[in-house]
Amino acid sequence: MTTVQTQAPTHQELYFEVLQYYARQMRMLDDRDLAGYAKTFTDDAEFDHGAGGEPMRTRAGILRGLEEFHEQFETDPQQRRHHFSMVDVQPQDDGSLRTSCYALVLLVRPGQAPEIRSSCVVSDVLVREGDQLLNRSRHVTIDGRHG
Amino acid sequence: MTTVQTQAPTHQELYFEVLQYYARQMRMLDDRDLAGYAKTFTDDAEFDHGAGGEPMRTRAGILRGLEEFHEQFETDPQQRRHHFSMVDVQPQDDGSLRTSCYALVLLVRPGQAPEIRSSCVVSDVLVREGDQLLNRSRHVTIDGRHG
Amino acid sequence: MTTVQTQAPTHQELYFEVLQYYARQMRMLDDRDLAGYAKTFTDDAEFDHGAGGEPMRTRAGILRGLEEFHEQFETDPQQRRHHFSMVDVQPQDDGSLRTSCYALVLLVRPGQAPEIRSSCVVSDVLVREGDQLLNRSRHVTIDGRHG
Numbered sequence: 001m002t003t004v005q006t007q008a009p010t011h012q013e014l015y016f017e018v019l020q021y022y023a024r025q026m027r028m029l030d031d032r033d034l035a036g037y038a039k040t041f042t043d044d045a046e047f048d049h050g051a052g053g054e055p056m057r058t059r060a061g062i063l064r065g066l067e068e069f070h071e072q073f074e075t076d077p078q079q080r081r082h083h084f085s086m087v088d089v090q091p092q093d094d095g096s097l098r099t100s101c102y103a104l105v106l107l108v109r110p111g112q113a114p115e116i117r118s119s120c121v122v123s124d125v126l127v128r129e130g131d132q133l134l135n136r137s138r139h140v141t142i143d144g145r146h147g
Numbered sequence: 148m149t150t151v152q153t154q155a156p157t158h159q160e161l162y163f164e165v166l167q168y169y170a171r172q173m174r175m176l177d178d179r180d181l182a183g184y185a186k187t188f189t190d191d192a193e194f195d196h197g198a199g200g201e202p203m204r205t206r207a208g209i210l211r212g213l214e215e216f217h218e219q220f221e222t223d224p225q226q227r228r229h230h231f232s233m234v235d236v237q238p239q240d241d242g243s244l245r246t247s248c249y250a251l252v253l254l255v256r257p258g259q260a261p262e263i264r265s266s267c268v269v270s271d272v273l274v275r276e277g278d279q280l281l282n283r284s285r286h287v288t289i290d291g292r293h294g
Numbered sequence: 295m296t297t298v299q300t301q302a303p304t305h306q307e308l309y310f311e312v313l314q315y316y317a318r319q320m321r322m323l324d325d326r327d328l329a330g331y332a333k334t335f336t337d338d339a340e341f342d343h344g345a346g347g348e349p350m351r352t353r354a355g356i357l358r359g360l361e362e363f364h365e366q367f368e369t370d371p372q373q374r375r376h377h378f379s380m381v382d383v384q385p386q387d388d389g390s391l392r393t394s395c396y397a398l399v400l401l402v403r404p405g406q407a408p409e410i411r412s413s414c415v416v417s418d419v420l421v422r423e424g425d426q427l428l429n430r431s432r433h434v435t436i437d438g439r440h441g
Contacts, residue, residue: 011310011314012159012306012307012310012311013159014161015310015313015314016162016163017159017261018312019162019234020158020234020235020236021246022233023234023235023248024235025232026233027233027235027247028330031428054358062276065208079266079290080289081249081290082230082251082331083230083251083322083377084232084233084265085232085377085379086316086317086320086321086376086377086378087379088314088315088317088318088321089311089314100317100321100356102375104377104398104400106251106263106266108266108291109289109291111291112291113262113263114251114263114265114290114291115263115407116263116267116400116407116408116409117152118408119375119400119402119408122165143300143373143375143402144373144384144403144404144405144406144408146340159306160306163305163306163309163310164306166309166381166382167305167309167382167383168396169380169381170380170381170395173395174380195347197295225407226413226437226438228396228399228413228437229380230380230396231379231380232379237392251398253398253410253413255413255438256438257438258438258439260397260409260410261410261412261413261437261438262410263410270307283314289297
């Protein structure tokens with residue numbers, strides 16, 4: 001009798017999946033699809049953006065927090081771009097992934113040269129729901145802020 | 148009877164291939180190997196660099212356009228570096244790939260600090276000819292330009 | 295009779311491994327874990343950081359060179375971030391890897407905006423010892439320095 005089993009993804013497969021996930025996730029944020037971005041967090045997720053204050057909690061809470069934060073862009077139009085790089089993926093025994101990467105946040109105001117808004121380290125816990133990855137948590141530290 | 152089939156590449160395999168392809172393609176451009184760069188486009192390719200004007204068309208037309216554009220660097224020596232990141236790869240049913248990524252264009256003049264020339268979004272259609280990928284089209288939008 | 299062989303890793307597997315390796319290697323440097331970073335070089339490695347002078351040689355020599363270089367940061371606190379991108383991996387017949395990538399070196403001083411310190415091209419020879427990659431050599435060229 002043969003039992004067909006779904007093989008656990010290899011470290012390599014998970015690595016590419018994370019790169020692909022981040023590309024789509026952060027594009028949603030930069031395109032200001034806040035609802036889409038919030039949906040990349042689990043219902044019980046925690047998100048600490050590193051700029052001070054309590055972490056945002058729950059998907060609904062994260063969406064509210066994002067909407068408040070993005071209000072400033074109504075009167076100060078700008079394109080933000082989150083470039084993630086140097087991604088480290090550490091698969092955990094429970095199937096979750098601990099990941100860490102650098103983030104360069106670029107800001108472009110109409111007609112102006114791009115500026116680097118911040119240099120950050122992003123530490124995530126990613127889990128699988130159905131066939132896709134979601135953030136169970138995200139903790140951001142911003143370089144130079146607590147120096 | 149067993150039929151040996153070449154399996155279609157997985158999303159993950161394609162993702163890796165695109166990263167490797169971009170590294171070599173853009174290195175050619177930054178090294179000013181314009182002929183090499185032009186050869187990464189199909190004969191009937193279309194390339195819109197986002198700075199205005201009609202898109203360049205055909206491989207020969209793209210090479211001419213690149214040569215004209217690069218003439219300015221003869222009197223203003225500079226090293227440009229195209230950093231692609233946040234690559235999103237969407238395999239299509241016809242075997243082509245729709246990809247999208249961020250591009251950070253860096254410029255370094257001799258003895259000066261690097262500056263960010265532009266922040267762009269690159270949207271490509273990649274096709275396979277023989278065993279390698281080529282650009283059937285490339286459309287670039289430059290952040291802040293139409294703000 | 296079937297001979298079970300360990301298959302040589304594919305280009306794709308090597309590519310992923312290099313990305314993962316760089317993420318951890320450069321994080322050690324940016325976290326100023328100089329001993330950890332030096333251990334990513336082979337005993338007989340050569341490291342030319344591109345800023346002039348003789349290349350550093352041997353793992354012990356590299357560690358000494360790094361310690362001297364990092365002394366300046368004691369009186370000028372700063373967070374450096376090495377962003378590698380556009381990684382090109384060329385597997386060699388002897389099992390080593392020739393890799394090349396761009397490096398963007400960011401510097402953040404406490405309370406200040408991030409600045410781009412340098413734009414570099416990194417050329418490595420990576421070899422496998424046991425089950426991990428190590429640098430047998432690293433040669434860095436800094437854009438604009440010899441313009």
